[in-house]
Structure formats: C-alpha cells, structure tokens
Amino acid sequence: MASPPSIPDLRRAKFARRLPSELLALTGPSRGIVHLPLHLAWSGLTQFDLDQPRLRMSCYRIVLAEGMREDLVQYLNQDLLISMWPVLRTLISRDIRDVWESTFTELAPDAQAVA
Template identity: 80%
Template sequence: MASTPSVSELRRAKFARRLPTELPTLAGPAHGTVSLPVHLAWSGLTQFDLDQPRLRMSYYRIVLAEGMHDDLVHYLNRDLLISMWPVLRTLISRDIRAVWESTFTELTSDSQAVA
C-alpha cells in the first residue's frame, strides 16, 4: 500500500513544478519600478521600486510565493535573486526555500560568495 504524501510534500511539489530549468533564464528587471499583475499582487502593493531594498524584498517574496513558471522567468532577476538569497531565504516559507535550494546549488550557503 502506497503512503499518502504529506501536506509539505504536496506544497513542495506544487512549487517545484513552477521552477525554471536553470537560474540564467530569470531575466526580469534589476532596477526601476515594476507593476505586478493582480494574479500575483492581489492584496496590498502592486508597484515596487526595485531600487528600494525593502520594496525589492517584498516584490521577490510575492513572486516566489505566488508566481507560476512564466511569472518567475519574467519578474525575477538571476543576479538579484542570488545576492538577496541569504536574507530572502529567511522571509519565505520553508517549502519554497527547500525547493529552490535543492534545485539550484547557487543558492545554498556553501556555494555563496560573501553577500
């Protein structure tokens, strides 16, 4: 008899299906003001100035949590994600963090340069 997957396993599978195949495909903006569509930013702010650290962090948290594959590729920037990851990883869910870190070794603390 097969065991039933846990809630955490189901959530992780949901996030894993959304991932890009590699980080260089994340070609989103690195500067300026970005407006997120309502399917991502359905509550609160919808415009984010990526040159403001707190707004940039909020933007990344929203896109990582709510974004589908095409959203991740369109709205996230590889270099920003890697540079922000040491702090960002503490602000997102364990499931999102586990999926991203197990897929992309560039995000694990062992492989990161001093941020």
C-alpha cells in the same frame, strides 16, 4: 499500501513544477518600477521600486510564493536573486526555500558561504 503524500510534500511539488530550468532564465528587471499583476499581488501593493531594498525584497517574496514559471522568468532577475538570497531565504516559506536550494546549488547555504 503507500501512505498519501504529506502536505509539505504536496507544497514542495507545487513549487518545483513552477521552477525555470536554470537561473539564467530569470531575466527580469534589476532596477526601476515593477508592476505586478493582480494574480500575483492580490492583497495590497502592486507596484515595487526595485531600487528600494525593502520593496525589492517584498516583490521577490510575492513572486516566489505566488508566481508561475512565466512570472518567475518575467519578474525575477538572476543576479538580484542570488545577491538577495541569504536574507530572502529567511523571509520565505521553508517549502519554497528547500525547493529552490535543492534545485539551484548556487543558492544553497554552502554556496553562499563560498561566494
């Protein structure tokens, strides 16, 4: 009899189901003010100025943790995500980081060192 999946395995599966098919699908804004809906930013700030590094990082952390596929595509920008990833990866949960890095090789630490 197989053992039930672990909590981390269940969390990783949840995040994996939300991923876009490719990073090119992330066509969100790269500048300006972003207003996140309450289903994403349900606790605190809902408006983020992407031109301010701390607010941009907060916005991306929220969308990665709370967003469904449609939210990821709408609010994340491929170029910003890749450029922010070396720092962002240290600020998100291990489950989110592992799912994104195993799916998108351009985010893996080895790829970042080469770039």
